[in-house]
Amino acid sequence: MSSRNYRSGANFEREVKRLLESKKFYVVRSAGSKGAVDIVAGKNYVFYFIQCKASHRIPLHTYETLESASKLAGAIPVIAKKDKGKVEFFSLRGGKIEF
Secondary structure: OOHHHHHHHHHHHHHHHHHHHHOOOEEEEOOOOOOOOOEEEEEOOEEEEEEEEOOOOOOHHHHHHHHHHHHHHOOEEEEEEEEOOEEEEEEOOOEEEOO
16 A cells, blocks of 8 residues: 555544544544554444545455454444545445434
8 A cells, every 4th residue: 555545544534533523422543553443433332343445445355354343342334435525434234324
């Protein structure tokens, strides 16, 4: 991954973190982890494992790893993407999520 792509991804993760914090979530960003979960967010005893994708290409193994990690922890797996300048959230369990 080029440093430009890394910076773009890291900036997007920070944007998602700020957005969720503005909605009163407790948020932890796993900076530089290159793992299944970029962000853990919780509110009202519900936890979300979030994979942030600045690009629209999401490899199948990303979905599988995120689903496995979420299942082990009892969290809801979510993909965060940007479309037309707006952050959108999608549950692996069924469609778009509005926080």
